[in-house]
Amino acid sequence: xxxxxxxxxxxxxxxxxxxxxxxxxxxxxxxxxxxxxxxxxxxxxxxxxxxxxxxxxxxxxxxxxxxxxxxxxxxxxxxxxxxxxxxxxxxxxxxxxxxxxxxxxxxxxxxxxxxxxxxxxxxxxxxxxxxxxxxxxxxxxxxxxxxxxxxxxxxxxxxxxxxxxxxxxxxxxxxxxxxxxxxx
Numbered sequence: 001x002x003x004x005x006x007x008x009x010x011x012x013x014x015x016x017x018x019x020x021x022x023x024x025x026x027x028x029x030x031x032x033x034x035x036x037x038x039x040x041x042x043x044x045x046x047x048x049x050x051x052x053x054x055x056x057x058x059x060x061x062x063x064x065x066x067x068x069x070x071x072x073x074x075x076x077x078x079x080x081x082x083x084x085x086x087x088x089x090x091x092x093x094x095x096x097x098x099x100x101x102x103x104x105x106x107x108x109x110x111x112x113x114x115x116x117x118x119x120x121x122x123x124x125x126x127x128x129x130x131x132x133x134x135x136x137x138x139x140x141x142x143x144x145x146x147x148x149x150x151x152x153x154x155x156x157x158x159x160x161x162x163x164x165x166x167x168x169x170x171x172x173x174x175x176x177x178x179x180x181x182x183x184x
Contacts, residue, residue, distance in 0.1 A: 001031070003038050008087055008094045010114035012038060013101065014073075018108060027108065029075065030133070039112060043071065045133035050077075053123035053130070057165045058157065060120015061086055061146040061173065068142035069115040070134040079128030080104030081121040084155055086146065088179070089116035096176065098155050103130075118146050122157050122164075145173035152176045 002015040014035075016027045036042055051059065061084065064070055074083060083103050087094045102124070103109050113119055121130060148157065148166065153176055157164075 001028070001034055001038070006099060008085075008097070008099050008117075009092060010039070010112075011085065011099060011117070012112040014038070014110040014112060016108055016110070029110070030073070035073075035112075039114075043135050045073065045135050047134050047137055048131065049134065049138075050129060050131045053079075053081075053128045054165060055123055055126045055128070056160075056162050057123045057128075058120065058148050059167075059170065060084065061118035061148055062120065063088060063118040063144050063146070064136070064139060064142045065144055066142075068136055068139040070136045070138075071115050072113040072119060072132045072134050073110060074103065074113060074119070074130065074132040075108075075110040076103045076105055077129040077131050078105050079123065079125035080106070081123055081128055081130055082158060083111055083121045084119070084157075085111075085113050086118040086153060086155075086176075087116065088118055092116070096153070098153055100155070118144075120148055122159075144179075145170055146179055147171075147173035147175055150176050 004013040018025050018027045081103050084100045086098045
């Protein structure tokens, strides 16, 4: 599996090798031994999640508070997304900054998101299926959300004139400044 480090420590782009012949294609999307060599540590994914989204759905920016933080391995099974993460790790050189990447069925890229990031995405196509593995179980009482369009974060969601779809819960997300004061 090819991989590319980003400017954000621990945030890694992965590209599985695809074998194509007259029958179709095959790819190994996850191999624990190889993956642990890439991230340079042991990991135990314990839950798989999947969402189906219409075009222009925005989900996020979600994270879980300690002790329930989650690392995620994200990939798109159908369609494409603009995937966005925000570094919430106070001791990180990229604290408060965001990273975005297009993940799609066509490019087969995956994104490993270590603990300490808020995560969200915008569906770029109808019938977008996003799948991800997590290394800690979901905890409703520990789930938090930062407002996707917080001006302090300056995320360009590449919005068109089309109406976006976003849940009431995500629309009531905290501002990054509230995250800072709440987590001091």
